[in-house]
Amino acid sequence: MTNDSATDNTAANDPEANSSATEASATSDDFEWPARLRRRYTPLSLIARGGMADVFRARDEFLGRDVAVKLFRAAATAESDFRRQEIEVDVLARLNHPNLVTLLDAAVDRTDPVRPRIYFVMELVEGTDLKRRLDSGPLRNRQVAQVGYWVATALEYVHDLGIVHRDVKPANILIAVTNDGLTVNSKLGDFGIASIGNAQAIPDEDFVTGTVAYLSPEQARGEEVGPASDVYSLGLVILQCLTAQLAFPGPPQHSAMVRLINDPEIPDFVPDEWRILLRAMTSREPGDRPDIHDVAVAMGQFSFTESGRHRSPPVPVSIALPGPLPDEAFDRITAMAARINSVPLAMVSIAGHDRVWFTSRHDLDVTSIGMDAAANAPALIQSTPWVIEDATIDLRSAQNPLMTPNGSDAESFRFYAGVPILTADNTAIGTLCVLDVNPRTIDADALATLEDLAVMVMREIESLVIAHDD
Incomplete structure (x- = not known):
């Protein structure tokens, strides 16, 4: 997800979005709610507000369930914006995986032909996004392994369909933690800049303020981007889960350039088996990185090992x-x-x-x-x-x-x-x-x-x- 759009799940705000949005009761008169949407969906609350779109909790009156509605502003209808939104719909419509946010509906409301409104309707997933969770500190190793496992299996499914996400970062990962803190489930969202097949460099306007901290070196160099780019980005996310710190902090240009000459620093407290995997995932050469399937296998094994290491048997x-x-x-x-x-x-x-x-x-x-x-x-x-x-x-x-x-x-x-x-x-x-x-x-x-x-x-x-x- 870029920082010009709101998140495409219901419990996570864009890093640059207005975090003051709260889930207060609402009616369709409280928001600019298009007529076509009002015929089926009743807005309940504003979840997230971004530069191009807002995300609402809404009630599907036909099916009697709550959903998430991502509503693009009328101003976000430039040709490039429409292209990006069409790509996202095309990608989301192909996907059906338990660790991906599910698209339920998508349309353009043309009640006002001068100001058309594009909207997506998605499953409502309760929880928070990983970025917000990391703001309060690192995760336990067991939780990190589970997040890594779920996201890796989702990416494996995506890659098998020939899709490259290109925007793997904590703000695009929705998590739900059980009350005892032992189990974390994750869903990957926002395919706004995904590509079908390998793709050329992402235009600067698509990540000026968004994903720079998690770019792969080939993205930063403006080269063709393939599945290995997602592996690199996930490696940085996993490392941040362990440390609660960005691997490459600083201004966007500095952050993008420093990864071309330096590998991310992995602290000494990171277990050796994790260190080996993270070093491989964040190799500056795409060909030296493991396949996402192998990452999923390793994270599943880490999760199982950590379960036995930190918890007595039942x-x-x-x-x-x-x-x-x-x-x-x-x-x-x-x-x-x-x-x-x-x-x-x-x-x-x-x-x-x-x-x-x-x-x-x-x-x-x-x-x-x-x-x-x-x-x-x-x-x-x-x-x-x-x-x-x-x-x-x-x-x-x-x-x-x-x-x-x-x-x-x-x-x-x-x-x-x-x-x-x-x-x-x-x-x-x-x-x-x-x-x-x-x-x-x-x-x-x-x-x-x-x-x-x-x-x-x-x-x-x-x-x-x-x-x-x-």
Whole structure:
């Protein structure tokens, strides 16, 4: 997002936008609300105000839900403005990903033909933007890993569609933190200067006051920009999450130029594995940076490792399930999961301090693997299923001893589908997963059944805890 437009989510202001906007009750008479919008959407409050557009919380009277409306001012109708807005609509209309802000509607209100008004209607996402959160200090390492993971997976999806965001920065990342502070979900927004395919340099007017602090060196040099540019920008964002400081502060021109000759400084307190990744992501040469897929894999592993490093395992696990002891009830559930999915192996895995224990398993000699190498790590940091259809082409399984991506081991598993085992407070303590030696797919109904079986596993664990306490 440029600083000439308001944010395209509902809970985050543009860095240069009027931060005094508050969510006070409103009517359509309080704002310049076009007639076409009034027929369906009722404004409730002003969320953010930028140089070219305002973002409102509004009520969709047809569907009975609250939405976000990004309304461009009539003055923002120059040819270049229309082009930028058309690009944003074109890009957003192609996207459907849980970590991207979803576009619901877009149109031009021509009630006043002299002053047409362009508007976008998007999902309403509660929370704050990452820039505002960082104003109060750095995030915990676990939170940083989660933010990095979600944004990287969103960018991987975008890049696979041939789209380069070109404006990855904290103000364009919406975050929601759970009450206990352990889990952070993120959504990437504002595709106002995105490109479909590699693109030439962004015109100066598009980032004069906006994204300079997060530009890649090739952007600063005015060269062609590709997916590697987003990787660099995300690297600076992750570093800022750890330090709450800009990597390249100062006036825009100085900030843009200094990255051409210096790498960002990474403080000594940053863990070594993070340092290696950040150094690669912020390499001045695009070809030396990792693919965004590899960044997502690394951030998922970091999140899992940090979870074990800073948080004791759940009490039910440590009391009732002290080791890889098979339980008859669990065996029935895993056998059911294997039969339903026609796979040779299903298992319940429980996270400990530093390992994942395979509590219930069939025909498997391995009883545990290191937490940082677990294929089910992502399922433990999200509340949705995690699927690897073919390990030979999916590097997310690269370090798991049960799965061999190069396909050299005929006994290795190539398919994995796991769902988290969740406590009442939505904390993941393990996974229920199915594996196959052959690559395959799994449909939504089968995943839903796995989730139901995971609930049964949690109930068995709770029963064991009660029995232990008695």
